[in-house]
Amino acid sequence: MTVPIQSIVAGAAMALSGATAEPPEPQDPQPSQPAKNVFNPQMSIVTDFRGILIDNHGEKEWKLNELEFGFAADVDPFLRAEAYISVHKSGHHHHEEGMEEGLDEYEIEIEEAFGVYSGLGGGWQVKLGKFAGAVGRIQRNHIDQLNFLDYPFVIQDLFGDHGLRAPGVHASYLFPGQQFLELTLEAVQAEDGPLFEHAKLDKPVWIGRLRTFFDFSEDLSAQLGGSILTGPRDEDRATVFGLDYTMKWQPGQKGQSAVFEAEAYWANSNEPGFSSTFGAFAALTYQVAPRVFLTGRFDYSELPGTSDVRRGFGGNVTYRLSEFQLLRLELMRITSNFDDPRTVLTFQFQYLIGAHPAHKY
Amino acid sequence: MRIAIIASLLLFGLTRAVATINVVTTTQDLASIARAVGGSRVSVSSIVTGARDPHFIEARPSYMSRVASANLFIAIGLDLEVGYERPILDGSRNRRVAIGQPGHLYASAGCLILDRRTDVSRADGDVHPHGNPHIWLDPYNARQMAWNIRGALIRVDPAGRDDYEKNALAFLDRVDRAMFGAALVDRFGTSTLWTWSQDGRLMQRLRENGAAAQLSGWAGKMAPAAGQAIISYHRSWIYFANRFGLQVVAELEPKPGIEPTPGHLASVVEIARSRNVKAIVQEPFYSRGAADFVAGRTQAKVLVLPGSVGHTPVATDYFKLMDVIVDSVSSALR
Numbered sequence A: 001m002t003v004p005i006q007s008i009v010a011g012a013a014m015a016l017s018g019a020t021a022e023p024p025e026p027q028d029p030q031p032s033q034p035a036k037n038v039f040n041p042q043m044s045i046v047t048d049f050r051g052i053l054i055d056n057h058g059e060k061e062w063k064l065n066e067l068e069f070g071f072a073a074d075v076d077p078f079l080r081a082e083a084y085i086s087v088h089k090s091g092h093h094h095h096e097e098g099m100e101e102g103l104d105e106y107e108i109e110i111e112e113a114f115g116v117y118s119g120l121g122g123g124w125q126v127k128l129g130k131f132a133g134a135v136g137r138i139q140r141n142h143i144d145q146l147n148f149l150d151y152p153f154v155i156q157d158l159f160g161d162h163g164l165r166a167p168g169v170h171a172s173y174l175f176p177g178q179q180f181l182e183l184t185l186e187a188v189q190a191e192d193g194p195l196f197e198h199a200k201l202d203k204p205v206w207i208g209r210l211r212t213f214f215d216f217s218e219d220l221s222a223q224l225g226g227s228i229l230t231g232p233r234d235e236d237r238a239t240v241f242g243l244d245y246t247m248k249w250q251p252g253q254k255g256q257s258a259v260f261e262a263e264a265y266w267a268n269s270n271e272p273g274f275s276s277t278f279g280a281f282a283a284l285t286y287q288v289a290p291r292v293f294l295t296g297r298f299d300y301s302e303l304p305g306t307s308d309v310r311r312g313f314g315g316n317v318t319y320r321l322s323e324f325q326l327l328r329l330e331l332m333r334i335t336s337n338f339d340d341p342r343t344v345l346t347f348q349f350q351y352l353i354g355a356h357p358a359h360k361y
Numbered sequence B: 001m002r003i004a005i006i007a008s009l010l011l012f013g014l015t016r017a018v019a020t021i022n023v024v025t026t027t028q029d030l031a032s033i034a035r036a037v038g039g040s041r042v043s044v045s046s047i048v049t050g051a052r053d054p055h056f057i058e059a060r061p062s063y064m065s066r067v068a069s070a071n072l073f074i075a076i077g078l079d080l081e082v083g084y085e086r087p088i089l090d091g092s093r094n095r096r097v098a099i100g101q102p103g104h105l106y107a108s109a110g111c112l113i114l115d116r117r118t119d120v121s122r123a124d125g126d127v128h129p130h131g132n133p134h135i136w137l138d139p140y141n142a143r144q145m146a147w148n149i150r151g152a153l154i155r156v157d158p159a160g161r162d163d164y165e166k167n168a169l170a171f172l173d174r175v176d177r178a179m180f181g182a183a184l185v186d187r188f189g190t191s192t193l194w195t196w197s198q199d200g201r202l203m204q205r206l207r208e209n210g211a212a213a214q215l216s217g218w219a220g221k222m223a224p225a226a227g228q229a230i231i232s233y234h235r236s237w238i239y240f241a242n243r244f245g246l247q248v249v250a251e252l253e254p255k256p257g258i259e260p261t262p263g264h265l266a267s268v269v270e271i272a273r274s275r276n277v278k279a280i281v282q283e284p285f286y287s288r289g290a291a292d293f294v295a296g297r298t299q300a301k302v303l304v305l306p307g308s309v310g311h312t313p314v315a316t317d318y319f320k321l322m323d324v325i326v327d328s329v330s331s332a333l334r
């Protein structure tokens, strides 16, 4: 191992003893990296494998639910690019049983592919491409960052199974000062979903979001966000108001933590006959041992344009053997206005290979 | 008159505000060194606070706000902060401190790096290809980091060059004297002493020069323990061990970042017995169960020690941190 010890120490000693020579800068200013990979994007693959162990409305089955490929790299000193490509079972809508009967096809979806400029100065950040809309907190996370199997019902019922992911432009502004306050504005051409329909470049879904953050103590923190969406619903307009609150207790002691996540949405439309809908989600995850997490979740969702209401109660136990894999057992009881109660017990096995995952709040 | 006083106060306040260089570091060790080198020209805060594992920090939005106004961002590098550095920097939208800019520093540059690997696999746990990032418990690396911080501060605040030079040299001198004792520093000079230490022949050379009795400081306290075996929870003590001639013969974690397993602990007990291990060291944020398990079956003693500044109330700066560690390890290995 070659360490420039002599030069540095000698230099410092000389300087101390009154000589004019300065200790030189280190010879090796950056940790050396394996050169062959330097220009390859950071790549990760999340594999999500599930077993439906109990389902009184459907088949018991094993399924390779999803593979998600993630790529990230700096394009140049100004632009960073990220892409997430998902290969998942096609046509699976949990509330539309029978749909997937006989379908064993996978579809490839570009969930996100965007470039982001973070160094514009003045607190601005601009994103171009297809990205997860600034709606709440949970739906912007990828499947490996959820504390439960799927996105909250209200997200699925308003924006689609995978949330609101659409091409468009994003600009966000971080207000100066110690108190975190961020304003986001987006115009996206959302795909036809349960709520928004026929969005175009000149008839986009507009999204505004404001979020703030509180450090109550070193261990206890919270994020509060509010989102507003307005966009076309066929020839009419639909509007959504959302509130999201996340609270985390993270003492330094390893193996202890608790996370509370809650989101609520109010949707409305001037479409004739559309009655306003409400949906909400709450989950509490408690780390009971270094590797073991317990989550309880509650879902409520009035489906837009219908008189159906989905309710879900459930919970899971998650075993994280390392930062890169988990085993989960989630039990959900789901009721709806037009169906018998459904009970589903799902086993999930998920692992990540490749780049180290980001520790997002 | 009153107006003049108010005006001068305002002006003074204004110039003070302009002159203060805002430094954000990831770890508290870096903050301690940056405070020493920056002196009164800087205001320093760290992202890691209290006793927390520096690998597992989440990119809280409040950190982004703090970094947004930073003139200098200092990280260890070597992937220690791989999970949160980039999200915090990007979220801060502060181009002055973006990676590669003058306001960004990886303080590990030029440090003595152990565990460098040419091929890595996560089968070996959460290992870092560029080397083990827990570099700061080697005082040699602390002085190198101080030197790097001096360079970065001069880059972002050239007007403070003289202060930073003076403070950095004072820090190096303080480390050298704390390490070897004033008598040896004055007699041989730091270059010679560090070279001997680096070669692992400090005691031998001192004896040859009839100066062994003059050795004091951290090296003096640790000298009788040289060659002894210790066990650590995480592979975060190898720099300390390397500098003071100890051998880390096992870790309670089967692989870095993997919780201890019963099977692995059984093998650690065997190693502790056969290598006559007297001390198991661990940071306060790990649970004591695994260490107590091994200690209960061997003659080893569990030492819950600050692995960084701020891990315990006494470890208020880099020197107090090393004092605490050296005192308790040397007395446990007596």
Ligand SMILES: [Zn+2]
Pocket: B055, B133, B134, B234, B235, B236, B256
């Ligand atoms: Zn580590």
